[in-house]
Amino acid sequence: MNPSHAALGLTRRVLFRRTLQVAGAIAVWRVTPPAARTALATEVDSTSFALGARELSILEAVAETIVPSGGPFAVGAREVGLATRLDRLAQAQGPDVVQGLRGALWLVELGGGLSIGRAARFSSLSAEERERVLAALSTSRIALARDVFTGLKQLTVFGFYAAEASWPATGYDGPWVRGKESRA
Template identity: 30%
Template sequence: MQANTRFFAKRRFLKATLLGLGGTAAVAAGGVGYLTLGKRYREQYGKLLVLDGHLADIVHALAEASVPRGPLFPSIVEAEIVTRFDEELFFVSDGISSDFRTAFYLLEFLPLAKGRLSRFSRLTLEERRAFLSEACDTTDDTVRAVLYNLPAVMRWYYYGHPSAWKAIGYDGPFMGLPEKRSEQRLLYAQLVGRTPRA
């Protein structure tokens, strides 16, 4: 009887172990699928060196929610925010790049922590803007830093692009001389297979 009990105990242990491993594998596969599902913006940018498919979606979604819309204002793609940001992240230290990636993933899952049933990049534009306004009222210093600083970075790149200058009444640099392309920009353009940005 004792041997029989041990046999059933081992069977129960093996069954629980297999079920646990199977469940873990299923959750992991589902999580990967959830993260990569519906890359809405990624295909617009071609090859990127730092921003993987999902991060490109988050950056694009945040940029859309951080800058104005209107007939004179360029789109996020026209203002090259995602590709410009990817270029910058490629040349900074791994620590800085990792901090930015962490901040963007925090932003992406923050709506779920706040009771919404969607990640940030899957909210509508109006929902994203409303969420950024609502979530800023927080006592958490880390969350506040992410919610204030990431949109500021998006606006920095947006208004620094010549396509946005007309909308804000900026005539461009005083001397009107064309910008000299740095070795960094030339290298990045070569690595991604694009014409160097002006």
């Protein structure tokens, strides 16, 4: 084993387990379970549910790169509170998904800059550089990097379109059938 890997506690077993966790998280995001619909339909506040503050800021940077403010729509990830919504969604899915999402976020944060020749954290890069990082991950020779990109992109886009605050900007009038209104 490489001495630097030993200092980090990175063994083949740990690497394999983390790879499986990331792959599992990506697989979960590709389906829309009832818990996801419930988690995204409820209002959220700025409290972190499953991710730490640093991980939430990485998720915000990823989400804002994929769905930028002033991009194709009048609102973006920041305006709909997307990172917090996705944090709540991850919590609803359980600890394995949370761990997989954390692994994916740290892969992008620590390894993303290297994909464009910069030794910098993803969240510290400019918007243009972050776009280049995600584009590089999407076409990487490493399958895990491509899978992480695909999973984060699908999660972000799903969360954005599911957020009621994005509906007017996207031209969606809402569901045809609404839930029962309370008669207070």
